[in-house]
Each structure stands twice: as C-alpha cells, then as structure tokens.
Amino acid sequence: MLHLLLPWLLLISNFEQSQSAIIESLPGFPGDLPFKLETGYVGVGELEEVQLFYYFIESERSPKDDPLLLWLTGGPGCSALSGLLFEIGPLQFDYSNSSGNKPVLKLNPYSWTKIANIIFLDAPVGTGFSYATTGTAYDNSDTSSAAQTYEFLRKWLMAHPKFLTNPLYITGDSYSGVIVPIIVKEVYDGNEAAREPPMNLKGYVLGNPVTCEVKDISQRIPYGHKMALVSDELYESTKTDCNGDYVNVDPTNGACLTDLEMVSICLEKIYLAQILEPMCSIISPNHTRLKWNRSIVEENIMDVVSVPQQSRPWCRSYNYLYSYIWANDRSVREALHVREGTKPEWDRCNYSLSYTKDILNSVVYHRYLSKTSLRALIYSGDHDLAVPYIGTLDWIRSLNLTLLGSWSPWFVEGQVAGYSILYSENSKYDLTYTTIKGGGHTAPEYKPKECFAMVDRWFSYYPL
Numbered sequence: 001m002l003h004l005l006l007p008w009l010l011l012i013s014n015f016e017q018s019q020s021a022i023i024e025s026l027p028g029f030p031g032d033l034p035f036k037l038e039t040g041y042v043g044v045g046e047l048e049e050v051q052l053f054y055y056f057i058e059s060e061r062s063p064k065d066d067p068l069l070l071w072l073t074g075g076p077g078c079s080a081l082s083g084l085l086f087e088i089g090p091l092q093f094d095y096s097n098s099s100g101n102k103p104v105l106k107l108n109p110y111s112w113t114k115i116a117n118i119i120f121l122d123a124p125v126g127t128g129f130s131y132a133t134t135g136t137a138y139d140n141s142d143t144s145s146a147a148q149t150y151e152f153l154r155k156w157l158m159a160h161p162k163f164l165t166n167p168l169y170i171t172g173d174s175y176s177g178v179i180v181p182i183i184v185k186e187v188y189d190g191n192e193a194a195r196e197p198p199m200n201l202k203g204y205v206l207g208n209p210v211t212c213e214v215k216d217i218s219q220r221i222p223y224g225h226k227m228a229l230v231s232d233e234l235y236e237s238t239k240t241d242c243n244g245d246y247v248n249v250d251p252t253n254g255a256c257l258t259d260l261e262m263v264s265i266c267l268e269k270i271y272l273a274q275i276l277e278p279m280c281s282i283i284s285p286n287h288t289r290l291k292w293n294r295s296i297v298e299e300n301i302m303d304v305v306s307v308p309q310q311s312r313p314w315c316r317s318y319n320y321l322y323s324y325i326w327a328n329d330r331s332v333r334e335a336l337h338v339r340e341g342t343k344p345e346w347d348r349c350n351y352s353l354s355y356t357k358d359i360l361n362s363v364v365y366h367r368y369l370s371k372t373s374l375r376a377l378i379y380s381g382d383h384d385l386a387v388p389y390i391g392t393l394d395w396i397r398s399l400n401l402t403l404l405g406s407w408s409p410w411f412v413e414g415q416v417a418g419y420s421i422l423y424s425e426n427s428k429y430d431l432t433y434t435t436i437k438g439g440g441h442t443a444p445e446y447k448p449k450e451c452f453a454m455v456d457r458w459f460s461y462y463p464l
Contacts, residue, residue: 020056020159021337026091028326029105035060035090035113039336041130042159044151049137052152053129053338055084055120056160057113067202067459068166069118070153070183074174074210074442076145076357077350079128080120085323087173087444088112088451089120093322103322110448115456117163119156123149123179126353131342141356146182153187157197167202169459173442174387177209178357181365188372203375205455208387208441211395212361217293218246219391221263226390227275230266238263247293260293272386273316274440280315323348363395370399373428377458381439381446382418389435396433401425410434410454410464417450420464434464 020040025032036058041051059066073083085092090111094104112118122128124145125138132138140148157164170184184204191199210216225235238259242249246263249256271279326332327346369376378396380389401423409416420434436443436450444451457464 019337023335023337026105026335027329027331028103029091034107036063039338041339042152042155044148044155045137047133049133050125050148051131051133051339051342052125052148053080053122053131054152054156055080055089055336057084057090057118057120059117060090060111060114063117064162064166066166067116067169068163069112069116069169069171069205070149071118071120072123072149072170072172072176072179073120073127074172074176075127075349075353076124076142076175076179076355077127077347077353078174079327079346079348079350080122081128081323081327081346082320082348083173083442084120086319087442088118090114093319093326095319095322098322101325103326105326108448110444110452112444112452112455114452115459117166119153121149121152123152124353124355126350128346128350129336129338129343131339139354139356142178142359143182145355146179146186149179150183150186150190153183153199154190154195154197157199161197164197165200167459168200169203169205170201171205173207173209175210177206177211177387178359178362180204180206180209181362181369182359184374185365185368188369188374201374203377204369205377205379205458207379207443208381208384208389209378209392210387211363211366211392213357214247214360215395216387216391218244219388219394220267220293220385221246223385223388223390224263224267224270229270229275230263234259234262234266267385270385271316272441273384274381274446275383275385276438277440278313278315280313280317320348363398366395367399370401370425370429370431375429376431377455378431378433379418379443379451379454380433380435381441381443382435383438383446384441384443386441393433396423396431399423399425399431401429401431404430412450412453417447417453418464432458432464 020038023037023039038056041053044050044052071083073080088111090108090113091105092108094106097104122130124140125132170180172180187199187201191201221230221238224230241259242256269279271277378392380392382389402425404422404424407419407421409419411417416437418435418437420432423431434454436447438447440446454464
C-alpha cells in the first residue's frame with residue numbers, strides 16, 4: 001500500500017498544515033498526562049471559513065497497529081468533550097474530590113483509547129470549540145455537516161500520514177446515527193474513485209443511533225409498554241386509535257389525542273436517557289402538551305444549581321455541571337490551545353445551531369453499505385427511552401440481511417452484559433447488533449466496563 005501513497009505524500013510539503021498542539025498537562029489533573037493528547041483546528045470549506053476543533057488521543061497500547069476511530073457525539077451540537085469526559089475517553093471527573101469551582105480529573109480505567117487511536121471532533125460547526133469566520137458559514141445541515149467532516153478527515157490524515165494504514169472506523173452515538181452512515185459512504189466512494197488520500201476503511205460503530213426521528217420517537221410507546229410504564233389496555237387503545245402513528249397525529253382524531261394525553265401522564269416524568277434514574281430537568285413551557293414526545297436531548301443545567309442540595313435527589317445532570325465549569329475556565333482553554341475570542345462560551349450541547357435536518361431517514365445509507373465488504377457494530381443501552389432498542393432492531397431487520405445466529409447473551413466477568421445477534425450479506429458485509437444490559441442512551445456512560453469489553457472483542461474480530 002505504501003507505494004500507492006508516495007505520489008501524494010510529496011504534496012504534503014505544499015499542504016497547509018492544520019494548527020495543532022501536543023498537550024502534556026491539564027488543569028485539574030495531577031501531574032503530566034500519561035497518554036498523548038493533541039488538539040487543533042482543521043479548516044474546511046472553499047475558503048476554510050469553518051474551523052473544526054478536535055482532540056486526538058493516541059492508543060495507549062500500540063498506536064501504529066491499533067484502529068483509528070473518528071468519534072462524533074450526537075445532538076446535533078453536543079461537544080466531543082462530552083464523549084471524551086463522560087463516555088469513552090481516558091479522563092473523567094473525580095466527583096468525590098471535586099468541589100465548587102474546582103473540578104478534579106482522574107483516569108478512566110475503561111477508556112477506549114487503551115485499544116484505539118481516537119479523534120474526537122466538534123462537529124457540526126458551532127459545536128464545542130468549533131467556529132466559523134462568517135455568519136453564513138454557521139448555516140448547516142445533515143448533508144453539509146457530513147461533507148465537512150469527510151473533508152476534515154481527509155485533511156487530518158494528510159497531516160498525519162503515519163495513521164493512513166491503521167484500520168479506520170467511523171463511530172459515534174445518538175444523533176450521529178444520521179451523520180455517520182453518510183460519512184462512511186463518502187469515504188467508501190472516495191476510495192472507489194481513487195480520491196486522495198486512500199483510507200483503510202473497515203467499518204463503523206453506532207450507539208443508540210437516531211435513524212429516523214419520527215420512527216424512533218414513535219417507538220417510545222411500545223417500549224414504554226414493554227417496560228411496564230404503559231398499561232396493556234392503554235397501549236392497545238392507543239395503537240388502535242392512532243393507527244400506529246404517534247407523531248404525525250390527525251388533530252381531529254380526538255380518541256388518539258386522548259390516549260396520547262394518558263401516555264404523557266405515564267411517561268412525561270421519566271428520564272429519557274435512562275428510565276431508572278431520576279428526572280431533574282425543567283420541561284420548557286413551549287413544549288407540546290404531548291410530553292412523551294419531547295426532544296431526544298434535553299438539559300437545563302441551571303436547574304442543577306437552583307434547588308437546595310439537601311432537598312434534591314442525585315441526578316446525572318449534576319455530573320455535567322463540572323464540564324461547564326472546567327471547559328469555560330480560562331486556564332483550561334489556554335491549555336487546550338483554544339483560539340481566544342472564537343467562542344464566548346462552551347456548551348455541552350449547543351441548542352441554538354442554525355441546522356437543517358435534511359436526512360429524514362438514514363436507513364438508505366445502511367442499505368447501500370450492506371452491499372460492501374465493511375463491518376458494522378450497532379449497540380443499544382436497553383434502558384434508553386429516547387431511542388429505544390426496539391426501533392433500532394426494527395430498521396436493522398428491514399435491511400433483510402442473513403441471520404447468522406440466534407439472539408444470545410454475552411458475558412463480562414461471568415455476568416450477562418447484553419444480548420447480541422449477527423447478520424451478514426453475501427458473506428462480505430457483517431453487522432453485529434447488541435444490547436447493553438442496564439445501559440442508557442449513551443451506553444458507555446452507564447456501563448463503561450461492559451462497553452469496553454464489547455469494543456475490545458469486536459475490533460479484534462472475536463465473538464462478543
């Protein structure tokens with residue numbers, strides 16, 4: 001493969017290198033970082049008016065041999081730093097030793113960087129520390145964001161040619177379920193068209209992925225029924241009266257609306273991301289009265305500090321408060337080499353993006369990719385009400401792949417960690433689907449040990 005790389009490797013001397021820096025220490029973490037962290041910007045677009053910020057962490061095992069992952073957090077608009085600190089990165093907040101405005105960091109024993117090189121990307125523009133130099137460049141959509149991320153990846157690899165031969169996987173969770181398959185198709189088609197640089201694409205990984213928002217949200221009602229949140233009688237009545245469509249409801253269908261009001265009473269106080277955890281966010285008054293049908297990501301961080309601590313239950317939102325304090329600290333921004341004045345405030349999830357959802361169903365991309373020789377891992381935390389596992393299984397079955405085995409448990413330390421099933425197409429493409437038992441919407445956040453075992457085995461071509 002190296003002889004194929006030589007012609008364009010000669011171009012690198014003329015290629016405008018992305019701005020990057022090696023970070024050896026970070027505020028809140030004692031001593032030097034025991035892994036290699038690089039941050040930087042890559043300009044994309046005709047005039048590079050979009051500047052995408054990234055965190056790159058080399059594998060702690062064997063950087064030259066281990067896979068290279070591009071990780072996209074969901075939203076759209078949720079920062080890569082959220083995925084890094086709360087899901088799969090090597091650092092996490094040490095809650096027992098953090099207090100007030102002094103967040104303390106510690107190592108994550110189940111970081112995916114123990115087995116992989118990972119690029120955490122703030123995309124689309126306006127997410128995290130990514131910014132644009134013109135107002136119009138902030139206008140974005142599913143397709144344009146995917147195109148910009150593909151351009152980012154090409155430029156990043158040209159600036160880091162030693163990773164060109166590493167197995168490449170495009171990965172992410174939540175709303176990136178819409179974006180990742182588009183990028184995978186772009187990379188695959190680019191390779192077929194001999195576009196430079198050639199990428200060693202092997203497949204993709206998606207966790208609790210949004211595929212078609214209308215269908216994903218509709219599946220909350222049958223999932224609520226399966227989990228005993230909605231009664232048999234109410235479920236059967238709603239299914240009949242609404243004709244199985246719980247989102248695009250005919251406003252003159254009084255029986256359906258009445259049923260959905262009852263469903264709202266059952267589900268509106270359930271925490272979408274993990275049904276067993278307390279619900280703490282304030283629901284905005286501008287939400288529809290059918291409150292089971294609320295945004296996939298919903299967070300009111302100010303609510304975290306407005307309630308006296310002694311009278312409130314623990315809530316996952318309290319964990320996120322430290323990320324706001326830490327990422328908006330001037331010394332942290334300087335350490336990360338964030339360009340001064342480009343982002344007035346860091347948000348874990350930016351809900352004010354100028355963003356058009358122009359891909360209403362990404363299954364068509366999965367169907368296209370199922371005709372390739374790639375591999376896919378799709379996983380679902382089985383206690384996620386936001387994007388229920390039954391909806392994910394539904395679209396996977398619609399691909400009409402060949403079933404290679406029965407639904408069966410897999411284990412971590414002798415305990416059931418989830419249930420998996422394997423599909424194939426013409427003995428080339430293969431898709432592994434698995435649940436994470438007890439996991440929520442961002443499964444590694446809730447079940448880090450089990451998710452680490454899952455990817456460690458899957459990347460090594462072992463059965464789960």
